[in-house]
Amino acid sequence: MISLKFTFFSVFLITILFVLVLFVFVNVKNKFVRLARIVLAVILLVFLLNVRYKELKKLDKVNVCLLVDTSYSMKFNNRITKVNEFMQKNITKLQQLYNLTLYSFDTELYKTTMSSFVYTTAGTKINDVINKLLSELKEPYFVFLFSDGINYAEELPSVKKENLVVIPVVFNEKSFQDVSIYNVRFSKIGFKDIEHEIKVELYSFGYPNRYCKVRLYNLSTNEVLHTSEVLLKDGVVETTLKFVPKSIGKNKFKVEITKLHNEVTYENNSYIFDIEVKKNKIRVLYLCGQPSPEYFHLRSLLKNDPNIDLVSFVILRNPEDIVIVPDEDLALIPFPTYDIFVKELFNYDLVILENFTYVRFGIPLHYLDNLKKFVLSGGGLIMIGGENSFFLGGYKYTPIEDVLPVILSEKEEWVYIDFRPEVVDYKSPFVKIFEDKKENENIWQTVPMLGNYQKVGGVKDDTIVVLKYKNFPIACYSEKGKGRVFALLTNTTWRWCLGNLFQEKYDYKNLYTKFWKKVIYFTSSAEELKNIYILADDNYNTNQQVSLQIISNLKEEVKPEVVVFHPDRTSKFLSVKKISEGKFIANFTPVVEGKYKISAIARVAKKVYTDEKEIYVGDTAIKEIAVLKPNLEYMQKLAEYYDSKTVDLEKLNIESIIKEFKSKISSSEVVSIFEVYRLPWFGIVFIILFLLEIFVVRYKL
Amino acid sequence: MKKFITLILIFNCSFCFGTDKFVFAQLKYPGNWDPYPHVYLDVLDILTLTTSVKAEKERKIIDVTSDNLKQELAKTPFVIILGDSEVRIPSKSVKILRDYVLNGGTIFIEDTSELYFSKFDSSIRNFLKSAFAEYKLKKTTSDHVLMKSFYLIRNVTGRVAMFPYLEYIEHENRPAIIYSRNNILACWARDRFGKYIYNCVPLGEQQRFNSQKLFLNIIMYSLCGTYKMDKVHQPFIEQKLRYKK
Numbered sequence: 040m041i042s043l044k045f046t047f048f049s050v051f052l053i054t055i056l057f058v059l060v061l062f063v064f065v066n067v068k069n070k071f072v073r074l075a076r077i078v079l080a081v082i083l084l085v086f087l088l089n090v091r092y093k094e095l096k097k098l099d100k101v102n103v104c105l106l107v108d109t110s111y112s113m114k115f116n117n118r119i120t121k122v123n124e125f126m127q128k129n130i131t132k133l134q135q136l137y138n139l140t141l142y143s144f145d146t147e148l149y150k151t152t153m154s155s156f157v158y159t160t161a162g163t164k165i166n167d168v169i170n171k172l173l174s175e176l177k178e179p180y181f182v183f184l185f186s187d188g189i190n191y192a193e194e195l196p197s198v199k200k201e202n203l204v205v206i207p208v209v210f211n212e213k214s215f216q217d218v219s220i221y222n223v224r225f226s227k228i229g230f231k232d233i234e235h236e237i238k239v240e241l242y243s244f245g246y247p248n249r250y251c252k253v254r255l256y257n258l259s260t261n262e263v264l265h266t267s268e269v270l271l272k273d274g275v276v277e278t279t280l281k282f283v284p285k286s287i288g289k290n291k292f293k294v295e296i297t298k299l300h301n302e303v304t305y306e307n308n309s310y311i312f313d314i315e316v317k318k319n320k321i322r323v324l325y326l327c328g329q330p331s332p333e334y335f336h337l338r339s340l341l342k343n344d345p346n347i348d349l350v351s352f353v354i355l356r357n358p359e360d361i362v363i364v365p366d367e368d369l370a371l372i373p374f375p376t377y378d379i380f381v382k383e384l385f386n387y388d389l390v391i392l393e394n395f396t397y398v399r400f401g402i403p404l405h406y407l408d409n410l411k412k413f414v415l416s417g418g419g420l421i422m423i424g425g426e427n428s429f430f431l432g433g434y435k436y437t438p439i440e441d442v443l444p445v446i447l448s449e450k451e452e453w454v455y456i457d458f459r460p461e462v463v464d465y466k467s468p469f470v471k472i473f474e475d476k477k478e479n480e481n482i483w484q485t486v487p488m489l490g491n492y493q494k495v496g497g498v499k500d501d502t503i504v505v506l507k508y509k510n511f512p513i514a515c516y517s518e519k520g521k522g523r524v525f526a527l528l529t530n531t532t533w534r535w536c537l538g539n540l541f542q543e544k545y546d547y548k549n550l551y552t553k554f555w556k557k558v559i560y561f562t563s564s565a566e567e568l569k570n571i572y573i574l575a576d577d578n579y580n581t582n583q584q585v586s587l588q589i590i591s592n593l594k595e596e597v598k599p600e601v602v603v604f605h606p607d608r609t610s611k612f613l614s615v616k617k618i619s620e621g622k623f624i625a626n627f628t629p630v631v632e633g634k635y636k637i638s639a640i641a642r643v644a645k646k647v648y649t650d651e652k653e654i655y656v657g658d659t660a661i662k663e664i665a666v667l668k669p670n671l672e673y674m675q676k677l678a679e680y681y682d683s684k685t686v687d688l689e690k691l692n693i694e695s696i697i698k699e700f701k702s703k704i705s706s707s708e709v710v711s712i713f714e715v716y717r718l719p720w721f722g723i724v725f726i727i728l729f730l731l732e733i734f735v736v737r738y739k740l
Numbered sequence: 741m742k743k744f745i746t747l748i749l750i751f752n753c754s755f756c757f758g759t760d761k762f763v764f765a766q767l768k769y770p771g772n773w774d775p776y777p778h779v780y781l782d783v784l785d786i787l788t789l790t791t792s793v794k795a796e797k798e799r800k801i802i803d804v805t806s807d808n809l810k811q812e813l814a815k816t817p818f819v820i821i822l823g824d825s826e827v828r829i830p831s832k833s834v835k836i837l838r839d840y841v842l843n844g845g846t847i848f849i850e851d852t853s854e855l856y857f858s859k860f861d862s863s864i865r866n867f868l869k870s871a872f873a874e875y876k877l878k879k880t881t882s883d884h885v886l887m888k889s890f891y892l893i894r895n896v897t898g899r900v901a902m903f904p905y906l907e908y909i910e911h912e913n914r915p916a917i918i919y920s921r922n923n924i925l926a927c928w929a930r931d932r933f934g935k936y937i938y939n940c941v942p943l944g945e946q947q948r949f950n951s952q953k954l955f956l957n958i959i960m961y962s963l964c965g966t967y968k969m970d971k972v973h974q975p976f977i978e979q980k981l982r983y984k985k
Contacts, residue, residue: 329760329792329793329794330762330791330793330964331760331761332760332818332963334963334964334965335962335963335964335965336817336844338964338965338967339912339913339914339965342913343912343913349970350970350972351967351970352972354792355890355960356790356791360790362790363786363790364891364953367892367980367983368891369890369891369980370888370890370891370892370977370980372973372977394760425760426794455759487814490758490759490760491759530760531759531760533817533844534758534814534815536843537814537815537816537817537840537845539839539843540810540811540813540836540839540840540843541811548843548844
């Protein structure tokens with residue numbers, strides 16, 4: 040059999056060719072030239088019409104393919120069992136009658152010889168799978184698609200072939216009843232003490248006018264946060280759950296709906312998700328031992344920051360100071376030691392001690408122990424220098440000494456001298472005022488001089504020094520337990536504000552503001568200024584690529600290692616690619632659902648910097664079972680697309696269906712194809728004839 | 741030699757202006773800029789005796805016509821301007837004083853003329869108009885922070901009680917320029933025998949004490965800002981004020 044391919048372009052060219060051939064017969068008198076041109080036209084025609092020869096063979100048996108959906112939704116209402124029962128009953132007979140091939144699929148297509156199918160935990164991609172199958176199969180074929188029609192998209196397949204008939208086999212479940220969580224919409228980031236909304240869409244079928252309770256749980260505390268009652272109808276209904284987050288950090292929540300009688304499954308009645316609760320405001324407790332310009336400026340900065348809630352106490356009068364007026368004439372309040380160090384301490388995010396000694400006010404040592412516990416449990420502490428700070432403030436041999444980043448020495452001095460602090464590392468986020476490296480260096484090299492500093496005994500091993508003068512730290516920090524401690528060994532940074540007066544190129548007040556804000560946000564853990572951290576979403580579907588971004592603030596060029604710990608406790612190192620300075624990417628595709636832990640590790644000499652992140656994989660199964668009612672509409676559309684019809688599994692008779700549609704497809708299969716236009720000598724003959732024709736015409740032979 | 745070095749160190753230390761200590765800084769301008777040259781000694785004595793404030797013992801004089809005005813002001817968070825005659829501030833210094841205030845400095849201005857219409861007052865108002873055109877002078881009320889930054893004060897007085905308020909310009913939610921016309925500093929002035937030079941009218945010594953406390957409040961404000969306006973203090977202060985009534 041000869042086949043030709045007609046396209047608009049080829050027909051257009053053929054028409055031109057025809058006109059040219061006519062022209063040949065009108066104007067050319069040389070017989071050879073005429074002949075040559077006719078042969079050339081024929082060869083061109085063969086090329087243009089893709090002429091091929093097909094060898095056909097009459098089929099002894101009709102080709103039949105059984106394509107079975109084994110996605111997770113087939114588990115319910117015994118769908119997969121019903122398919123298996125059908126197979127058991129008919130498979131032998133079908134194998135005798137037809138050339139039978141078996142395939143199963145979920146999101147992928149699998150060829151199988153087994154006639155017994157098992158459901159998987161994956162979702163469904165009917166359209167992709169049919170496209171793949173139809174491209175693979177040799178025509179003619181009857182494809183019987185056994186599926187509930189629950190697909191990840193409403194999209195139809197794009198591949199359609201003349202001699203392929205697709206017949207959707209459906210499940211007609213008349214007594215279907217189910218209520219499921221169809222969708223949960225929420226912001227993954229919430230703020231402490233600010234009401235957070237979670238919108239829950241429920242899908243129900245078979246429970247019209249029934250009430251159903253929807254509960255929101257905090258999985259960490261097992262506390263019910265909100266309950267809402269919803270009137271069900273066939274289809275989707277929405278309800279909103281609200282709660283006020285009380286603790287910061289990542290919290291696991293669960294939305295659960297009441298289990299109703301005779302539901303197909305209860306698996307789709309709950310949904311687990313994470314919300315990262317951040318601080319709405321940083322609550323700062325500022326204790327200052329003596330009124331000073333540093334207090335004046337820093338307090339003003341904190342007061343004018345809308346993200347900061349400030350409670351400050353400054354000691355206006357020491358016990359030894361003379362009182363010249365009755366107490367009622369003094370605007371002083373008793374220093375609430377107990378409230379600060381016992382009752383209220385853990386309600387703050389950051390404590391600032393400026394030139395403040397506990398000794399003078401009879402503060403017991405165990406109150407300082409509370410302050411240490413506050414730091415270790417995640418609180419921030421800033422100690423600002425002065426005659427009553429560090430060793431001079433009597434903090435040696437107290438619990439505070441353990442958490443300070445500096446060494447308290449008995450030789451400590453409070454020195455008055457004008458000096459310009461030296462930046463230890465310009466990459467440190469605290470000193471990054473400008474993005475431009477040179478500008479940044481210039482502003483720090485011309486920064487107004489400070490007027491005093493605490494000559495401490497050095498810094499501890501885990502301390503990172505930000506500013507220094509000679510060999511003495513001026514600003515440094517370290518992480519203690521879950522908290523952070525910052526030491527500023529001067530109390531004259533206020534000079535940077537007024538320094539704007541004699542330098543016009545740089546705004547030193549801006550430097551002061553940026554520096555202090557970074558210190559406060561970092562120390563109170565309100566801003567991620569970690570050395571290394573992982574950025575990724577919290578939830579992924581199985582088989583969905585997890586893209587990780589690793590950000591490194593380390594000054595050393597270290598490529599971090601990234602390890603993924605799978606739910607089955609196996610681990611795998613990922614390949615890490617650098618995309619820019621301090622930015623790396625890595626990715627992996629989880630295939631099983633569950634909790635995955637990702638660790639990023641950077642090693643610099645003996646120091647190890649790490650960050651960990653947990654992600655939850657398993658949305659697909661939840662999405663797959665969000666609506667379990669067979670999607671007969673989709674199956675009907677498929678049937679219409681392939682000019683066939685849907686057949687109920689219970690009434691399925693493959694022989695009669697094949698008989699019904701046999702006339703639509705050929706009964707022969709293509710054994711071989713001979714593509715004439717691809718023969719190489721065809722091209723050679725064309726070129727030789729063409730050259731000969733030119734030669735003859737040119738020399739008028 | 742050792743004694744000499746020690747002396748130098750002490751001398752150096754005593755001139756470490758612009759640290760964590762309060763500095764009594766006064767602006768010198770062409771005219772009668774220093775009507776009470778010795779009051780700072782008493783002010784600092786009482787300040788350090790009754791409060792936890794540490795102060796420099798020396799007064800710092802900043803010349804408004806000096807080329808080093810910027811450098812001097814940059815280390816001085818609080819400046820006093822006194823006088824009873826016209827204040828002539830060079831135009832380049834007007835800009836510097838404006839920058840000083842906008843970057844966190846505080847100025848206390850005192851008209852010591854005790855006149856309703858004085859040259860000092862008109863020249864100061866002109867200066868404020870040219871340097872802080874976008875700001876308005878406001879008047880303190882009885883619950884203003886200056887009335888409770890250390891002592892609880894009911895009335896604004898000085899040697900005289902002509903104006904029952906202080907005027908101020910507010911910047912970044914704080915009084916940045918405070919202007920008094922009751923001659924507060926005259927209440928501190930003593931002769932060489934320790935006797936107060938000027939009588940306070942109309943209420944005599946009670947008024948003097950009130951005015952002295954008011955000036956100490958202004959100093960405390962320059963070091964603590966609006967601290968006493970914080971919520972935590974309000975119940976205590978209100979209770980004390982009720983008791984005083």
